[in-house]
Amino acid sequence: MDGLLEKCSCEKCELRSSFFAHVDPQGIEKICRGKIETQYKRGDNIIQEGNEIIDFIYLKSGLVKLFKITDDGREQIINIAKPFDFVSLLSIFSDTHYKYSVSALEDSVICNLVLSDMKKFAEDNGKFAFDMMQKMSKITDKILVQSLEIRRRNLKGRVAFILLYFANDIYDNLTIDLPVSRKEIAEYISMSTENVIRTFSEFRDDKIIKIYGKNIEIIDLPSLERISKFG
Amino acid sequence: MDGLLEKCSCEKCELRSSFFAHVDPQGIEKICRGKIETQYKRGDNIIQEGNEIIDFIYLKSGLVKLFKITDDGREQIINIAKPFDFVSLLSIFSDTHYKYSVSALEDSVICNLVLSDMKKFAEDNGKFAFDMMQKMSKITDKILVQSLEIRRRNLKGRVAFILLYFANDIYDNLTIDLPVSRKEIAEYISMSTENVIRTFSEFRDDKIIKIYGKNIEIIDLPSLERISKFG
């Protein structure tokens, strides 16, 4: 479950140039010292919905999914996050408890910073707070827009949309090694597993994609984009 | 379209105690001087998707809707905002152009502040930036959760959900004077207008609500809540 704890080398951390651009070296040093890096294996739970928010967490490597458990006990996937898409940002400053869960889709490394330190830094340093706000705004905005996009599409449009999402946003490649099961895709786009599979098969028969298990190759991008746009 | 411009009395503005809690009187005074209040009539357009973001805008009185125009030319309603739910907050600090439109559902008063002033204040004053971030986070979080909630429900569940939203969040009353048409409700919950109306009629026949045109009275709250939860 919880992997080895160890200190990481913050010197080459990507956050330095973006997030901490306006924090002085001593500040970064202080945050860095309080930091814990944790290793997670594929499938491990990282954040549990309802738990208290005590750390400021970000993904250093790997891939994770954010999801909620609905009243009838099913999972609803909110987003898939790559490294440095801050996973604990959604409600971190406006809530005391997590409103969603996070688990690892691939082996992942999580960096835990001390939340109260971050809060203090934000309050003492407007530029830092502003940078953080911008980053936060960008991420939540992206997630919201995606949710709206999914909502207004029909089955085929949703499947096409999510394939393009993996190809463009997650892997930047027309060949995708799906990090999720068909069931999880269904949970992402709010459709039934069977119909996701059926749509995959249909796209395959129409020569839009090639399917080799979890590996999917987009061979007719224009068609897929048209379906995503207009169903 | 654009109403009378006039200076407002900032002394009793609600923002003073929440948003500007950590801005000194001189700062507030400065922001206040650069401010323009605008009157809008029901139906007026306030923000146009694609326009440049030049002001920091908030709703002082009235009711507005946030919406997007989809590729096939239809409206998709994102949220309905009450006074002091900041309408221009979604992408204001992470984008240069609006990604959605805003129009008035009731006669409304909008307060335009100078965006660059606000940015400067945020950068110079961490506590203010932090307060802003918190408020922003709360609002976008609420909108996102609502979108996810809508997405996972079926027709009846969505209609029940949106009625409860009006009753609880917008009017705080079991009797609602709908500020929107049936068509707009359909655009909000991503369903067809006819089926929204049909569901209204069904709820009426099942003695869950009473309908007098745009006035709706919830007479069986537990049933409506149950439908919202489990369809």
Place this chain on the structure above:
DNA sequence: CGCGGCTTTGATGTTCATCAAGTAAAGTGG
């Protein structure tokens, strides 16, 4: 008073979830 948009209901066909049944793949314990 007449026009256009909003509301309502019915009829029809499409889209979608669910059930069922079988195959493939992946994990588990001996």
Place this chain on the structure above:
DNA sequence: CCACTTTACTTGATGAACATCAAAGCCGCG
């Protein structure tokens, strides 16, 4: 490493949910 169990995947059949088309009444507004 193999038998066993479980989970993931796939297709078909069926009925329920939903969009769309059509028609009529209503309402507000010029």
